[in-house]
Amino acid sequence: MKIPNRLLNDGHLIPKIGFGTYQIRGGQGIDQILSAIQDGYRLLDTSTNYDSEGIVGEAIRRSGIPRSEFFVTSKLPGKYHHYEDALMMIQESLCRMGLDYFDLYLIHWPLPKRKLYTEAWRALVTAQKIGLCRSIGVSNFEPEHLDKIIADTGVTPAINQIEVHPYWVQDKMLSENTKRKIVTEAWSPLGRGNRTLKEKIITDLAEKYQKNVGQIVLRWHVQRGIIPIPKSSNLLHQRENADIFDFELTSEEITAINSLSHVDGRIDNQDPNEYEEFD
Helix, strand or coil, X not given: CCCCEEECCCCCEEECCCEECCCCCHHHHHHHXXXXXXXXXXXXXXXXXXXXXHHHHHHHHHXXXXXXXXXXXXXECHHHCXXXXXXXXXXXXXXXXXXXXXXXXXXXXXXXXHCCHHHHXXXXXXXXXXXXXXXXXXXXXXXXXXXXXXXXXXXXXXXXXXXXXXXXXCHHHHHHHXXXXXXXXXXXXXXXXXXXXXXXXXXXXXXXXXXXXXXXXXXXXXXXXXXXXXXXXXXXXXXXXXXXXXXCCCHHHHHHHHCCCCCCCCHHHCCCCCXXXXX
């Protein structure tokens, strides 16, 4: 299955859907990632905090597919936000994965109470300049965080990966990213648990288009200009998640799914202005 690409603000191309590796680990995880690769996924999303960097690298090597065909993303943990620590951590992660460069590297959380995210961003800018990362971006950044790092370095992130799903639609944040020419990625794009996927709006659309409920939600993301990063250890679901480019929702249907959003929709109440990673 061929997944189409889109253009980032730095001129690089990124697939329109990726494969997440949160809680995918060990030898079984390698097999799951290999299955995803065989189904056409080339954007592979990991993080030091996921403890899956090593198996992603190993799956790439075992796949027999040239490294140049992959778009590999990892993320900087909060305890490495100091400039020199960040540069060392990027190199450490590359060694763990057996790679020479990342296609995309993100600051995982801004952690604004620590007041170090601008220092971390300067490290990513340096890493890009010396070839450790082709594209650089952020995750869970609010508009004020974006403006601060852009003002500090003159470099705009290519990506902002944020929580988006039908219970947390993020229209305002999507607009803020677009205004700055930043592409939005969605973590947990299907929500967590199955409650979202049982909503009548979504099940009716699945019946109409002869797709499953996950495919309806992922298509909703893509049509809103978002790159979803679904994670699944189920091999059938992996394949189905990528098969979303042969139908189109109407604008009214997108609006109907948007109506599911509510103020308590955020997963685990992870507010980027308050959230603190565990060291």
